[in-house]
Amino acid sequence: MQRLLALGLLFALPAAAEEGMWTYDAFPRAAVKAAHGFEPSQQWLDSLRLSSVRLAGGCSASFVSPDGLVMTNHHCIRSCVQDLSSPQRDYLATGFFAKELKDELRCPKVEANQLQAMTDVTARLQAATKGLSGAAFNTALKAEMSTIESECATGPEVRCDVVTLFHGGKYQLYRYRRFQDVRLAFAPEFSMAAFGGDADNFNFPRYGFDAAFLRVWDAHGQPLKTEHYLPWAKEGAKEGDLVFVSGHPGATQRQLTVAELEFQRDVAMPFALLYLAERRGMMREYASTSPERFRTTRAKLRSVENGLKALRGRHQALAEPSLLADKRKAEADLRAKVEADPKLKATTAGAWEAIARALDTYRPLLVEYRLKEDGYGFSSELFELAQRLVRAADELPKPNPERLREYTEGQVPALRMGLLREAPIPAELEVLSLTFGFNKLRETLGADDPFVKTVLGREAPEELARALVKGTKLFDVKVRKQLLEGGKAAVEASKDPMILLARRVDAQAREVRKRYEDTVEPVLKKNGELLAQARLAAYGTTGYPDATFTLRLNYGTVKGWEEGGRQVPPLTTFAGAYERHTGKEPFRLPDSWMKARGQVPGETPFNVATTNDIIGGNSGSPMVDREGRVVGLIFDGNLHSLGGEYAYVPETNRAVAVHGEGLLRALEHIYGAGRLVKELRANQR
Structure with a gap:
């Protein structure tokens, strides 16, 4: 692996080359002009921002027509395709195309957000937490965040999130327009979207058609009319072209302390890697036993495989000695600047040491937290629904600032959507998942652990899982609605076994969460904020904040790289896809592609590699040229990009x-999607 660049100098100088996940209000227009002779105007930036879309499940997207048509990745809406499928119509296998507008199908779980305004609320948050530390700091911070969000959210069509930037150096209020009627217009076959399978994942050359189209519908049951959308480019991107990516990178950790990175490498990641590896093996074995089990498991298995490979790549990056060596040097440089400034020295006194002590506290707590509160011990849709209903009954009657963050007024529309979604839940897969979770609880915490006894009693994991799934009525949306609207009285009167389990374990799950939120989280937040403010004071604001699943813009060029002494070209072609076809999974082109062979000229570009600085969450991001026209659709990165969690290396x-x-x-x-093509070409330029 090439030596990774220093991580901690993000504020020392403007980011080098194409590095940077920039907020829209701080995009380095002058740097782009200096490097490429093009300076985006404010109108250009505003139009691209308002054309960008966030899918609340963790992906990006964009409006690509004035009639609410949205472009994203197939893997971003795979759960929707799965939800709309059945044994009789497996859209993951066959793909889906709505030949007419009326044939578009509503996605039960998909919410789309459009960022409309950003407001700095740093002073207000800092005033609310002034002089506080520990649990008091955390309580005051979250309460003020909830208050600000509730003041902003004027109705269910508005979503407001207080966003933490620069690890607490700044806070901004992001105001979104919320869309919950989102319908599927087109999706290819799963095998084509994920062509090459896990073998090709995070690799290049690639030949994946990981694309899908949704449509946002308005409150009157009509396609949304939108002023801001991205036209399609008549000519595609070529090697060397300047391109921009507008999307929602999920999380980077380029500004963490050395202690935090070592904790990730040595404690958090190994536990998660083992868990995901075991879960993948369990799901692979289950999926291989029947066609129906394969159908209901395929999408989730792909997600687990993707997560495992991504996490393994990040762990390997942290294990690279040069990465932490550079990070230690950057931290030492910052410490030196702090020591040289009496004011900074006073405000950050003991911050690094406090973070290290908090991580020592977290070390024995992490596994317990993950298993009891973070879902590792209850990996089940039905249990998640039960837990939400139980906690909603407790939380919603409280004053807004006192609620758990996921139950505040601003989150209620998403909460209701998740609880009342009309989506199938495979019973057999639920038994398997619950059994897996219960076994993890028992083997990790021990058979004599009080929490394990609370969960299992005298039951065997599989027997309990089967009894819970067989006995619950939470498959029925009407039952869930009655419990949600009936509140605490309805939940306490319920004899549903899944509700009873959620109630039985809730106190102990809340207790471990409270320990984390009182002893670990506030220390990391408070001292992370102090160090962030020190960086801002020492280096200025010429850098960009770590990714936070908020809208960012970056620029780059279409460019290959050198790998093992050979040059990797930046473009693949349709001819290459047919050459890669073996007739066997995961390198089997679907029948639609084989029947259409020759219909698309072989030299037509298929996938493209660029120097844009992206990370998970950017999936579904539009790639546009200097005219703001669509020239591509982000769906992945190469293996080297996985280290982008901690550093951007322009060479690879x-x-x-x-x-x-x-x-x-x-x-x-190939797909004969003439209706969509006509809609896209109508705005082509």
């Missing part, structure tokens, strides 16, 4: 996208 870090020209031609000539 690459984003991977479906090429805009290839995407349009496949829609037209």
Whole structure:
């Protein structure tokens, strides 16, 4: 692995080359002009921002027509395709295309958000927490966040989130327009979206058609009319072209302390890696036993495989000695600047040491927290529904600032949508998942652990799981609605076994959460905020904040890289896809592609690699040219990009996208999606 660049110098100088996940209010327009001779105007930035969309489940998207058509990745809406499928119509296998507008199908779980305004609320949050530390700091911070969000959210169509930037150096209020009627217009076959499977995942050359189209519908049951959308480019991106990516990178950790990175490497990641590896093995074995089990498991298994490979790549990056060596040097440089400034020295006194002590406290707590509160011990949709209902009954009657963050007024629309979604829940898979979780609880905490006894009693894990799934009525949306609207009285009167389990374990789960939120989280937040303010004071604000699943913009070029003495070209072609076809999974092109062979010229670009600085969450981001036209659709990165969690390495870090020209031609000539193609070409320029 090439030596990774220093992580901690993000504020020392403007980011080098294409590095940077920039907020829209601080995009380095002058740097782009100096490097590429193009300076985006404010109108250009505003239009791209308002054309960008966040899918609340963890992906990005964009409006690509004035009639609410939204472009994203297939893997971002895979759960929707799964929810709309059945044994009789497996849309993951066959793909889906709504030939007419009326045939578009509503996605039960998909919410789309459009960022409309950003307001700095740093002073207000800092005033609310002034002089506080520990649990008092955390309580005051969350209460003020909830108050600000409730003041902003004027109705269910508005979503407001207080966003932490620079690890508490700044806070901003992001105001979104919320859309909950989102319908599926097109999705290819799962095998084509994920062509190459786990073997090709995070690799390049790639030949994945990981694209899908949704449509936002308004409150009157009509396609949303939107002023801001991205036109399609008549000519696709070529090697060397300047391109921009607007999306929602999930999380980076480029500004963490050395102690925090070592904790991730030595404690948090190993536990998660083992858990995911075991879960993958369990799901693979289950999926292999029947076609129906394969159908209901395929989407979730792919998500687990993707998460495992991504986490393994990040762990390998942290294990690279040069990464932490550079980080230690950057931290030492900051410490030196702090020591040289009496005011900074006074305000940050003991901050690094406090973070290290908090991590020592967290070390024996992490596994317990993950298993009891974070879902590792109850990996089940039905249990998650039961827990939400139990906690909603307790939390919603409280004053807004006193609630758990996920039950505040601003989160209620998403809470209701999640609880009342009309989506199938495979019973057999629920038994398997619950059994797995119960076994993890018992083998990790021990058979004599009081919490394990509370969960299992004298039952065997599989027997309890089967009894819970067989006895629960939470498959029925009407039952869930009655419990949600009936509140605490209805929940306490319920004899549903899944509700009873959620009630039985809730006190102990809340207790471990409270310990974390009182002894670990506030120390990391408070002292992280102090160090962030020190960086800002020492280096200025020429850098960018770590990713927080908020809208960011970056720029780059279409470019390959050198790997093992050979040059990796930045473009693949349709001819290459057919050459890669073996007739066997995961390198089997679906029948639609084989029947259409030759319909798309072989030299047509298919996938493209660029130097854009992206991370998980950017999936579904539009790639646009200097005219703001679509030239690609981000869906992955290469293996080197996984280290982008901690550092951007311009020599090898690459984003991977479906090429805009290839995407349009496949829609037209392979899938016969003429209605969508006409809609996209109507705005082509």
